[in-house]
Amino acid sequence: MRMLSALRVVALLGAVLVAAPAALAEISAQRLALCAGCHGADGNSQQKGIPSLAAQPKLFLENQLVLIREGVRDVPSMKGMLDGVADAEISALAQLYSEKSLAPVPTDKDAAVFARGGKLVEGMRCGICHLPTYLGRDQIPRLAGQREDYLLHSMQQFKNNQAVGRDSNMAASVYGVSDQDLQDISYYLARITP
Known part of the structure; x- marks a missing residue:
């Protein structure tokens, strides 16, 4: 598992503070750090090949997380990350990211x-x-x-x-x-x- 930089930890803590309290009660800090490491603390990915989760429909996110957890959907970079994660935490993660704002779209346009x-x-x-x-x-x-x-x-x-x-x-x-x-x-x- 790779370590988050100090800047990412600060960004993650900022995102946690503005997240819905009910959803946060179900999500471990370690899980939030894992998600933020690739998908961004605010759910807007800055990494090539990694989707942004912000503003995705909650049910879509829940379903994808369950499919990944159960091994039906194979995402090699997420292998094992959702093992044993309870449905309540998956639902809370989906709620949290579905409520995040989407980052501004690219302004360059051909x-x-x-x-x-x-x-x-x-x-x-x-x-x-x-x-x-x-x-x-x-x-x-x-x-x-x-x-x-x-x-x-x-x-x-x-x-x-x-x-x-x-x-x-x-x-x-x-x-x-x-x-x-x-x-x-x-x-x-x-x-x-x-």
Whole structure:
């Protein structure tokens, strides 16, 4: 287990102080530190390939944490981190991160790529499940403002049948979609202001 820097510990403590007291009662300080180490103290990841959890639907987060804990969804970097974690703590973690604010989206915008991505998302009817705002709901994740690299990686996993333990409907949704189109979609979704 890697040690958090002093700055991260201070940021984590700040996040803990503003978190919902009821949720915090169920979450161990060690668990919060583990989550913050990759996903950020405020749930906004700064690490490549690591998703932001802030403002994701609570039910979606709960389900994913249970799937990871039970070994149904394989996330190698999280292997063993949720072993023995009680449902109450998982629910509290999901509540905590669902209430966090999403960081501002990237401001750099290539208008042509953004327009292509928007057209693809509309044509693929992503808003039917993820809502027209792409904020997600219930068991469906928020896409708006998610890390571009994570969105692309995730869609490529679905396309290549490597998204074990995740919604198989997405595999059908991206079947036959070119890598360039997936890049444009990721670019667009990462820059949508929720």
